[in-house]
Amino acid sequence: MKLSRLLSVLILLLAVPALVFAGGGREETVQVEEGQQLVRVLVPRWASTGDVRVERQVAFQSVIDSFEAANPNIRVQEVISSASSYDIDVATQIEEGTVEVVWVNNPFYPTLQARGLFADLTPHLSAEDEADFFQWTLDALRSVNGELGGLWHNTDVRLFFYRDDLIASRPDSIEAFLEIARDIRDNEDLAPFFLSLGHTDGFIPLYGVFDALGGELVDDEGRPVALEGQNRAYWEQIFEAMKTMFDEGLIPESTAVSREAAVVPLLLAGEVASFIGNSNYGLREIEAKLPPDEAARWQAAPTFGFEGTPGRGVSGGWVFSARNIDDNPALQQAAIDFVLHATGFSAQRNTNKAGGWTPTRASVFTGDRFYSEDRFMVATAEALENSTIRPLVRISPIIAQVMMDAMSVYLTTNQSLDSILDGAARTLQAEWSNL
């Protein structure tokens, strides 16, 4: 037989199993002794011991080590997923039962929880823990079907960041801020304000304003009512306020297409006086990238609403959930124990600090020096006291996209607000009927 033909046959023989067994995530090999339970935990690379940042490697390893030390009959195996396909990995691995615990982004939680895929943690949560977690995290997780299908590990909240040499203190309302912004526009050579307005990033703080006004995105059945009755009037008020800022040059026109992160080049170039951004911008951008004297000028405070409505912070974040395992009570208990451990005081303190995220337990803010003293974290804690989260229903991401598309059209074209909101309302109802 000629060599080339032999090689072809060999390639064929090798290709078949290679294609059949080609897989996504990396799995650490963990030795399990007889009588031990193996808990496999699905995490994205950037929140694992496989991340390139040493502080994250150490923090996540410490969670596993401390759990195994306290539970000698349980071994933990990280299943590290590529972040680009993480939601797909979560869906498939939960479905196939190849992991026992997942770290899931909150907008994806309701789809899985509505199908009863996660274990109810309510019977396992102590009264002390119940009181320590921010109440909105527990309420949101229970809002899907009444069960607690996970525990919130880390969160964030939108904050108003401002330079204290240009803005003496946090304004009380949007109306008060407009006056300050006009003054900056007339007397300083920089943009008074930045807020993403053409991307769903911008929906988060605007939802805070809407919520503070008393608006509701969906009714009790989950039907979108965001553009009906008084809710529509609230959105009109918000759209008009943003249009005023846009037309008066109080906010860069690029905000009509920008994500929230587009503020960073302006921040570094000293071309913006204030902005609304994720609470971790204080650590990740201001402290990390600006010279100390410039960074010292930046302060943060909770966001604000219209006059008479205090405004409200809006949070997001990630949740640890244990898969429902009916046929193996011991493994079920081990998975639940790991979720409780990974969201406990020590784990939250270490992993959130390493990741630059925000804990979901009040005790971490009071019991850890960094969280109780850092000025950005103090502002974060203040905002979290009065924060909320977008309803955990499947229509929520669609509402965000439709509303921000409408905002972008309103800011950049001559179409009337009425016709734009009418179109958005029709789209929402059509989407709802298709769900």
Add this chain to the structure above:
Amino acid sequence: MDTRLHRFVSGPWPFIIPALFALIVMRAFPAVWQIWLSMTDMRLGDPGSFVGLANFRAIFGSSAFLGSISYTAIFLVFTVAGQMALGLCLALILEGDYRGRDIYRTLFLIPWVISGLVAGIMWQLMFVETRTGLLNAFIGQFGMNPIRWLSNPTNARVSVIMVYIWKGVGFSMLLLSGGLKTIPDELLESADIDGASAWRKLFSIKIPMMKEIVSVNFIFATIAALNSYETVLVLTNGGPGGATSLIALEMFRTAFGESRNQLGRGSAIGVVMFAVTLVFVIIYVRMTRFGKENY
């Protein structure tokens, strides 16, 4: 060795089977699966159920999708024409035998090689709309006011097309350079002797002689443009107000964007794209007579 086994091993199948297997697994199965998905309301994490043509009714009733069709048509015309015209210019410039020619050719190829997402991030930084944005700082040197590259709907449409021309021009240059090399020197020398101008040689000899390559370039550039979404996702995410939304981007946003996870609906958009792409593929296959000599 058994005769049948010997016949199998010494025949064409050891060469064909690996490719056939890969084609079925990597191409045919996903295509059939996508058509099935387009008729379900499947979401990530929820298998959904069969809904017939409901997804197609929904997308053709959606103003966002119809808007994306109209911009995609404009985008295709200008991007493909721009890439081919500039590619031809570069191929002609690099046709001569001079020092550093290969270095220039490599430099022009770099945009085509780099990832669409990286290109998007790079151009996003250049398009920063304040006076310190790279492009605005440059035009500011000539006393011009900053331009709203991405936040003005018309400018955004033009900017996106510009970026895609920049990204694809290297590929056209490469193909057309190859085409120019196939033209017999005798023909061009005869034209020189007859006193033909450079323009005359270009339009009467070079372009007609590389008609096949130009057609292939057209088809490939069109298919690549039709499937583009990464760069525009980073640059504008389809904004402002949907002005730069391409069909492929609409598919991505529906299926994977912002936790919408509507795989069934996204697949329906993919099937529409597949049908449009298929038209160009059929033209290409007929034109090249599926590998047979055309002349």
